[in-house]
Amino acid sequence: MSAPYAAAPHAAPPLAAAPVGAPLPAPKHPPRCDAADVPPLPYDEAAALALPPADAARIAATLPLGTRFRLRDALTPIQRAFLDRHGYVVFDRVATRPEVDGILAEVDRIEADLLSAGKSKVYGVPVWFGLDPDGKDFLYRMGFTSVYSAFLAAFVRDLRFEPIRRLIGEDARIGDEEKDGVVFNRYVRAEGSLRPNLAWHTDALRDVFYNRKMPGPMLNVGLHFDRIRPEDGGLRLLPGTHTQGVWSTLFSKIHFVTQTPDRREVAVETWPGDLTVHDGRMWHRVEGSPKTGWESLRRSMYVPYVCDSYQPKSEASATPAYMRLFDAIMRMRSARAKKRLG
Numbered sequence: 189m190s191a192p193y194a195a196a197p198h199a200a201p202p203l204a205a206a207p208v209g210a211p212l213p214a215p216k217h218p219p220r221c222d223a224a225d226v227p228p229l230p231y232d233e234a235a236a237l238a239l240p241p242a243d244a245a246r247i248a249a250t251l252p253l254g255t256r257f258r259l260r261d262a263l264t265p266i267q268r269a270f271l272d273r274h275g276y277v278v279f280d281r282v283a284t285r286p287e288v289d290g291i292l293a294e295v296d297r298i299e300a301d302l303l304s305a306g307k308s309k310v311y312g313v314p315v316w317f318g319l320d321p322d323g324k325d326f327l328y329r330m331g332f333t334s335v336y337s338a339f340l341a342a343f344v345r346d347l348r349f350e351p352i353r354r355l356i357g358e359d360a361r362i363g364d365e366e367k368d369g370v371v372f373n374r375y376v377r378a379e380g381s382l383r384p385n386l387a388w389h390t391d392a393l394r395d396v397f398y399n400r401k402m403p404g405p406m407l408n409v410g411l412h413f414d415r416i417r418p419e420d421g422g423l424r425l426l427p428g429t430h431t432q433g434v435w436s437t438l439f440s441k442i443h444f445v446t447q448t449p450d451r452r453e454v455a456v457e458t459w460p461g462d463l464t465v466h467d468g469r470m471w472h473r474v475e476g477s478p479k480t481g482w483e484s485l486r487r488s489m490y491v492p493y494v495c496d497s498y499q500p501k502s503e504a505s506a507t508p509a510y511m512r513l514f515d516a517i518m519r520m521r522s523a524r525a526k527k528r529l530g
């Protein structure tokens with residue numbers, strides 16, 4: 189074990205962190221995306237950067253739901269209007285391909301470290317391992333990823349993300365050690381896979397229960413690492429539902445149970461490096477890939493921007509109540525799959 193991660197204000201878990209600037213190895217499973225498969229050009233806003241909000245709203249209303257935008261130094265009036273209207277916005281390849289590969293390689297390394305250290309939780313948040321298509325232990329979800337990677341901690345702070353941070357709040361910060369930290373998700377469909385999909389849900393349920401009213405905007409910032417066509421599964425959003433009320437949040441679908449596609453849903457198509465912002469108050473789900481094996485691999489990373497008072501977690505933090513049920517289900521699935529596969 190090497191020295192704890194220097195940038196962390198609290199004692200980091202006893203795992204090695206890769207030094208900044210060290211060359212990163214290639215990831216075990218680089219994204220499959222051939223050079224000819226280029227995304228449509230982002231929407232050209234060059235002549236519309238100073239539009240008044242009402243004009244921007246009018247234009248945003250005419251844009252296709254699959255519009256891709258370019259992240260500039262600041263969010264544009266049309267990008268804001270699109271987000272206000274539909275509850276999400278997709279930015280074209282904000283991370284470069286070498287960065288995508290570097291992050292994936294870091295997660296491979298962290299996965300190996302977690303396994304050899306026998307860790308089942310990080311800062312109280314369960315780490316979910318299942319099996320991969322080769323029958324090996326495979327990381328499906330972990331929180332606080334940036335605590336283990338100086339490369340990742342530096343990457344999420346890069347200046348290009350400043351407009352995203354300011355969209356959340358002028359005083360927003362990256363919560364490496366708060367909430368669930370930087371969450372890394374990996375989905376793969378295989379015998380013994382832990383979760384090929386994720387049913388419809390909103391992120392507002394907890395607030396609705398505790399406060400009996402809808403919370404303010406809950407913007408989720410996600411980075412996507414794989415080429416996902418609508419037919420590959422992936423993120424599904426129900427546009428406009430971010431402004432729904434309590435009743436519809438509670439009753440229009442059953443949280444984490446309803447799986448049926450909705451005819452109004454949008455399939456978010458991604459190229460490696462794309463960045464999405466979606467309001468967690470909207471209905472969203474992950475459609476499983478119809479493929480099996482490594483072809484079904486899909487990876488995403490969510491960066492927590494926090495505005496509340498600083499509430500860091502540590503290795504002494506208790507597992508949040510809402511995670512315990514999920515954790516029990518995931519552990520049961522994992523044990524069952526391992527038994528089945530011998």
Ligand SMILES: [Fe+2]
Pocket residue numbers: 389390391468472
């Ligand atoms: Fe969610």
